[in-house]
């Protein structure tokens with residue numbers, strides 16, 4: 001029989017939104033269970049997103065730089081075994097997803113295997129191959145994530161792949177066509193180009209990586225060019241003809257049709273929230289025209305005790321944003337007055353060199369009517385960067401003209417992903433350029449670039 005099983009809080013989805021929400025709720029004293037339809041925990045991020053992509057990107061970087069060290073006195077015979085690259089990537093994924101299982105156990109969180117469907121305001125059904133079971137909740141957190149968008153003429157399957165397929169290729173492709181120059185596609189394109197794959201990017205608008213301004217992406221475009229990536233802009237992808245052992249991709253530029261042949265075509269044109277067929281209509285939760293669930297500042301939906309977090313709500317579809325919302329929702333459920341504060345969400349694109357942004361760009365600040373100044377400092381004037389052969393790029397601070405309060409920052413350069421964290425904390429803490437300039441930074445380190453940029457902002461540059 002299907003006797004309902006009682007729980008305080010049920011979380012649907014074990015991605016970076018769901019698993020963090022579940023652990024935080026358990027730590028705050030709730031009896032929690034997480035529903036997951038996949039065999040492993042961790043969602044897109046740990047299984048087929050952030051983590052595996054960064055493993056492959058890192059190996060591709062190691063490979064490429066190992067070919068180019070003669071000026072440092074290293075001459076090596078380098079061999080690439082792509083099967084082992086994949087095995088390494090998978091070992092990283094396994095370790096991280098097992099980690100989530102361990103954390104659930106530690107926090108006495110039950111995993112309910114199967115697909116969740118919301119029955120009514122206090123019950124969900126979890127269905128798997130052999131049975132269905134009803135669970136009763138006081139609070140529900142929906143964290144079902146997103147999936148890749150398919151476009152006409154490019155049905156996924158065979159030689160037409162999405163990011164998941166691109167992360168799982170067992171052989172290194174000789175030629176790869178990427179449709180869509182967003183951050184996910186560009187990261188993969190960059191990694192494959194590092195391994196020696198001939199990459200062509202077909203982009204519909206006039207430039208790739210549009211989330212970042214032109215000045216920031218300039219070093220990346222230069223790097224793409226150096227490693228032979230071909231970028232075709234203002235191009236409409238028309239169709240893919242899967243020939244079994246390769247694929248013909250047809251696109252149109254200036255009304256002229258072009259066809260290129262490749263081993264695979266990777267379609268990466270964005271992701272869609274998983275908000276269909278989960279029973280939202282049973283409880284009267286409506287989605288907006290993009291399929292996102294409207295929520296208040298605590299993550300609460302139109303139903304008082306049902307929350308939604310991560311890729312299914314507005315804002316950048318990023319893992320750390322999902323986790324942050326998970327913590328806030330868990331605290332709200334526990335009765336704390338927690339609300340989200342989005343004024344400094346870092347975003348990173350892991351190409352060569354890395355691009356990172358947090359808070360406001362100079363344009364966004366101006367659009368908001370803020371009177372801001374910017375200050376820049378180049379990697380080439382930093383001793384650690386020179387020793388690392390990482391002289392491309394710069395850091396840019398955006399701060400209020402009258403008070404010096406930091407409102408945004410951008411970095412393009414080696415390790416931008418790690419360095420942007422300091423600036424995110426600075427913005428979060430209401431720090432000024434003065435605070436940054438007078439914070440003692442370790443020497444020699446790339447982090448000094450941030451202190452040096454602050455010196456520039458104060459009109460008293462030291463190292464440039």
Ligand code: FAD
Pocket residue numbers: 012013014015016017018035036037038042043044045046048049050051053114115116117143144145146163164184274278309310311312317318319320321322
């Ligand atoms: P997800 O991680 O999508 O998890 C949702 C989970 O819910 C899944 O496990 C799914 O199986 C489960 N689920 C869905 N419906 C049901 C149901 N009805 N019943 C039971 N279970 C269900 N972000 C970054 O911040 N940094 C990066 O470097 C980065 N790299 C990326 C690289 C790639 C290739 C991709 C595809 C994405 C990347 N992202 C990155 C984005 C990041 O993965 C997502 O923003 C993040 O995973 C969203 O988390 P989530 O918890 O909302 O959902």
